[in-house]
Amino acid sequence: MTTSPIAAGPPAAAHRSADPPAGPPRLRALPDALPGDAELIARSVDDPAEFAPLFDRHAATVHRYLGRRVGELADDLLGEVFLVAFRRRAAYRPEHVEVRPWLLGIATNVVHGHRRSEQRRYRALARAAAEPERHGEDPGEAADRLDAQALRGPLAAALAGLKPRDRDALLLLAWGQLGYEEIAAVLDVPVGTVRSRLHRARRQTRAALGDVSPFAPISEEDDR
């Protein structure tokens, strides 16, 4: 079986003195390197307190993903994601998927319980984007904002119109920055199904945006 690399924790301090390194940097494991995410989960099965640093490492990422999907509700859901992860930690297998995608998969499932909130948010954003804004500063900045403004509303409306499963795959790819294989792992579907869902979601998104945005064709390798 091929194993995926374990997600590294925050980088340990490379140098403890103020002096520059005497020679070229050497690639070696630092003896005081912090334990990796997977190691923390493994330890936490026997010692639950070992799980806590994972919150510190990933809370911002998980909250940002949640926040883009459900807005302010992310504050409430953040805790739920880590509670679910903590309770399921014994089932986590590092060779299947790294911790960050695993957490985003749990976040995706938690969002499912708030699908209506998510859709309401997209629709509200679409309506708000359709209203003219008043700005009085730099014309260049205003032009950029108008470009973005032109896209935000249709994009939010497009997201609201996607099937939930298709939207999950698309947003794990776009906002979670997961690869196709990681999406397949966390959604528990074959990678071919992920491709189908992504293709459908992206085609619908493009169609919904019409000629608002110039799209460049892309390949799977470019998707991360």
Added chain:
Amino acid sequence: MNDLTLLREAGPEAPPLSPAARSAARAALLAEIEGPVPRRRPSRRFVVRTGVAVVAVAAAWTAAVVIAAPDGPGTPATSVTLVDFQTPTFPLSLDPAPVGMRPAFSGDGESAGFAEYDSADGAGRFTVGVHEDVPDGWEDAFTHAEVTGRSEIGVDGADADLVRGTREVYCDDGLTVCERERFAELLWERREDQWVWLTGEGRYSSTSELVAVAESLVDRPQRATLTAELAPAGWSVQFYKMGRVLTLVNDAYEQQTITVHVPLPEDVSPLAQVRGELMGPVGPQLDVTVQGRPAALVRVDNGPRDRGWFLQAQFEDGTTFTLQVPDAFTQEQVLEFAERVTHHP
């Protein structure tokens, strides 16, 4: 700009994570970590299902990773020879068979796996797991359950460990506890190198019902729900899952796999739209016939390590299945293989 860049740059923004919200979430986690342990634990149902899912995800992930790997041992097959093939069987059956319950099997190419029986009315469920040795996790399975009794009982003359109790069952959100469910679990060495772990819930949380199931087990292999009766020479089963996924792998080059999938009805595309739902289609959608029914075949090209064929077809009963095979197959071989895929729900 592509659509992903657009989503990242012009999609809805997240509100900032305030220190207060962060503290509250962290405190909730710490309370859970430090709080009384036997609350809100996943049910055995969840544990079993997770275990099954883990097997599948492991295999799916393995396949996914090796597909993405830049270089693996061996070289990919550029052609294949199809030979008769036997999908692994589950070694045990129930005699008499439980009325109204059909098993769904999961496992991989090396283990006997699981058979899961659900009653149609939801009133009872049991899972038979077969292991070569005392399964890991037997004791851990009850750490957080409310165990109401442990005893040793006889099953067909063998001593079996019986554990009974209750566990909390989570709702779909994985967080809210919907109910408490009674369970009973049996573990015994049925014969040399064959340990059986039997889990019962609902009606099968009754000791007598569970023992009746245990004593009805006979050495009669059951075929998997989804099978392939042909395979390329030198390929083997990588995993199968709940009758919906079967993956074969080239033993000489693990980057090459074949996946048979029975999608959920809501994921089935109309036949005329198959090509439009695919990524990387090459050439037209070919109208073909598989198992006496219309089917759609499309060549796909998603990069050097992911070129091949996509087929959407139906079994005789109308259930749709899809087939993804590498381009080592000829068009004729894809159809030949598909003719010999069977489904026994």
